[in-house]
Amino acid sequence: MVVKTLFNSSVPRAVEAMGDTTAVLEQFTTQWSVWRFLGSYLPTPNARRFERVMRGLDEFIYGLIAERRAGGKDAGDLLSMLLLAKDDDGNGMSDPQLRDELTTLMVAGLDTTALALSWAFYLLSKNPQADGELEAELDSVLGGRAPRxxxxxxxxxxxxxxxxxxxLFPPAWVIGREAVNDCEIGGHGIAAGTSLIISPWLKHRDGRHFENPEAFQPKRWTDEFTKQLPRYAYFPFGGGPRICIGNAFAMMEATLVLAIVRQKFRLTSLPSRTVTPWPTITLQPKEGIYLKVESGEGKARPAKQETI
Ligand code: HEM
Structure with a gap:
């Protein structure tokens, strides 16, 4: 979806190029530890996989840029906007600049939204009551037709x-900042240049802001609740000038996909499968999420609410 809406490119080629983007994400995370950082300079299997994926992504992106430059047409998508953009001196972006922008958009927009949906289906499979309320809304609003x-x-x-x-499962479970000036936060002196890590995972489970914080309760998100919530008690998309640029797009996409899939299928948990959150640069399910998929119609729902 990201590739189609941002670059109006054919999906199969993109899927080929992006099939292994998790290798890129894993490499980012492993680079956070000193030993692994040193390891990333050695030709380990992981490092080679990373090189291979990056080569594939580069080929795909540079190919798109060359095609568009040659065609010279405004396709009305983001790639065309970037190609037409000029700075104050009238200069356009170079190919490497465009490549950086496009790669960021693809990597940032792919895994995050897919993870939000994966965790949503996992949580719904564990919470039949919430799943039932979702089904009731889809029935009454859509009555079986596809959402628009x-x-x-x-x-x-x-x-x-x-x-x-x-x-509960923020796909971006940590966000980084660097102090530009010396400052003080919560009584701690922070020197300029210090790296700071802020965790939505932790803040989102703070009992001062969320009653019964470990429970999955979609209905807590009333307008009144949202209004009284302090600004950075909930920030899955970060905040300030660097807030996620795909924020509204991601909410729209995730809501529509959730509706479409849930309308057609009931996904129930498999007790034999464990699901462990795995904090790479994004929050992955370590062993994947395995659910039983059934046609959504006419199935009895288990009444018990499971813990997550
Ligand atoms: C559920 C889905 C998503 C989540 C949870 C998410 C989360 C985030 C977070 C936490 C940041 C860092 C914000 C900060 O530092 O304050 C970010 C940045 C960014 N996101 Fe997303 N994102 C999602 C979907 C998308 C999509 C669909 C796109 C593009 C189509 C996208 C493009 C970007 C870009 C380009 C940045 C960098 C912005 C900058 O540094 O100025 N994201 N995202």
Missing amino acids: FADLPQLRYTEKVVKETMR
């Missing part, structure tokens, strides 16, 4: 499921 953009304002509970999922 115009339905979003009515899909209130569906959106709450996405919000509550990202509270």
Whole structure:
């Protein structure tokens, strides 16, 4: 979806190039530890996989840029906007600059939204009551037809499921900042140049702001609740000038995909499978998430609420 909407490119080629982006994400994370950082300079299997994936991504992106430059047409998508953009001196972006922008958008927009959806289905499979409320909303708003953009304002509970999922399992579980000047935060002196790590995972489970913080309760997201919540008690998309640029796009995409999939299928948990959150640069399920998929119609729902 990211590739289609941002670059209007054919999906199969992109899927080929991006098939192994988790290798890129893993490499970012492993680079955080000193030993692994040293290891990243050695031709380990991981480092070679990383090189291979990056070569594939570069080939795909540089290919798109060359095609578009040669065609010279405004396709009305983000790639065309970037190609047409000029700085104050009238200069456009170089190919490496465009490559950096496009790669960031692809990597930032792919895994994050997919993870939000994966965790949502996992949480729904563990919480039959919430799953039932979601099903009821989809039935009453859509009555079996596919959702459209115009339905979003009515899909209130569906959106709450996405919000509550990202509270408990924020795909970007840490966000980094660097202090520009010496400053003080919460009584701690911070020297200029210090790296700071802020964790939505921790803040989102703070009992001062969220009653019963470990429980999956989409219905807590009433307008009144949202209004009284301190600004950075909930920040799955970060904040300030660097806030996620795909924020609104991701909410729209996740809400619609959740509605479409849940409308057609019931996904129930498999007790034999464990799911362990795995904090790479994004929050992955370590062993994947395995669920039983059944046609959504006419299935009895287990009444018990499981713990997560
Ligand atoms: C559920 C889905 C997503 C989540 C949870 C998410 C989360 C984030 C977070 C936490 C940041 C860092 C913000 C900060 O430092 O304050 C970020 C940055 C960014 N995101 Fe997302 N994101 C999502 C989807 C997307 C999508 C769909 C796109 C593009 C289509 C995208 C593009 C970007 C870009 C380009 C940045 C860098 C912005 C900058 O540094 O100025 N994201 N995202």
